[in-house]
Amino acid sequence: MKKRLCSLLLVLPLAAHASSTLRCNSGLISLSDSTRVVSSKCGEPISREFVGYREVLDEYGFYNEVAVEEWAYGPRNGMYQFLRFEGNRLIKIESKRGK
Secondary structure, three states, X not given: OHHHHXXXXXHHHHHEEEEOEEEEOOEEEEOOOEHHXXXXXXXXXXXXXXXXXXXEEOOOOOEEEEEEXXXXXXXXXXXXXXXXXXXXXXXXXXXXXXX
16 A cells, blocks of 8 residues: 555656746746747647636735636647636646646
8 A cells, every 4th residue: 555655756757847938939937927928939729718717816905807728738758738817917837638
């Protein structure tokens, strides 16, 4: 049982990896980049999904509703990149190995 648990713990980090930057073609995108910047550097994604809306608190203490989208790129060297945008700003970059 312990051996299987150790094996599982070693494999889990390979399943998904979050990052704050991603190289696209000859450009580099970073968290907080706009959808326009990402699209110009990385091109059109293989999928683009509208997830819904989310309430966020702004710097003045007011709640605003922002659109949430997820874009997918890849495969590149067997990896897919999943980008999450809130209010047209990149908030998460995640890479997963394809099957």
